[in-house]
Amino acid sequence: MFKVDLEKTSVTYQLPEGMAEKMVRLAYPDETLISSEVIAGGCANLNIKIQLENQNKPLILRVYLRDKDSADREQKLSALLKGHLPVLLTRYIGEFEGHHFAITEFISGISLRDLLLGAVTHDLSSIMHEVGLILSKITAHEFSEAGFFDKELEVVPYESSDVIKFAKGCLNDKTVLSVLDPSVIAEIKKAIEQHASSVPTIVIYNEVCV
Structure with a gap:
């Protein structure tokens, strides 16, 4: 039970007050940040769900706590796989006061951790079939x-x-x-x-x- 006993998702890095808004302003200088909410469960990065005044859908402010180059890799991989998989496209990559971050699209859903540890029943064989299909599309590149x-x-x-x-x-x-x-x-x-x-x-x- 690695996810139960060892995975420390409760340990959350906190950005200094007002920093998230300043990061968003770099990408969207003419937009107003209406709301922000930390998405729990991240192990390596800090994910904040944000809503901008003139955006129909929420976005994710993703702060990279370990590997700053991950943002560039994720952006290019998403562009490579777009059209084949439901990937999140990166809208903006930036740096503010030593913090590397990206703003990406947001897709509503349940995390793998919650799926594995939750009480809701699920068809594991169906899930693994979908995983196999996704992996086959990834390895096509x-x-x-x-x-x-x-x-x-x-x-x-x-x-x-x-x-x-x-x-x-x-x-x-x-x-x-x-x-x-x-x-x-x-x-x-x-x-x-x-x-x-x-x-x-x-x-x-x-x-x-x-």
Whole structure:
């Protein structure tokens, strides 16, 4: 029960008062922010549902707490998959006082966490069938080699040592340090060191990875 026992969605980063409105004003200088509401459940980023005076539908102000380049990757991936999947298009990407953020479209629905942990019954086989269809559409987009996407959606090849470096870097993230006990982090680092030689070298696949 990882999501119940370990996933710390209740730990929410708080923006300084008035900052969300200032971010929105950068993207929509002539609009008035009517309302804002933090969407609970995010693990890596802060998502705020906003409503502007002259917009028919709400939008999402997404503040990136870890990887600032994620906004650019998400924007380009959404544009790539638009028309094939119900993805959210990014309207604006910006930075304000060291905070990287984006304003994206909003789609009403239920989060995967709420679906898995909620009391509402659901047809798992039907859901997995839909997941399979979505994955098949994603893998229709091919790239020349495997690796990590940079902010321009260019593939950066990786080696096994890069994976180890990435894993160690995650453990030094301020959000991780604020949530996990130092003894737990130490045990994870120990396990990484012990099994570093088992991390496979690169295997070439050329489908899009998200």
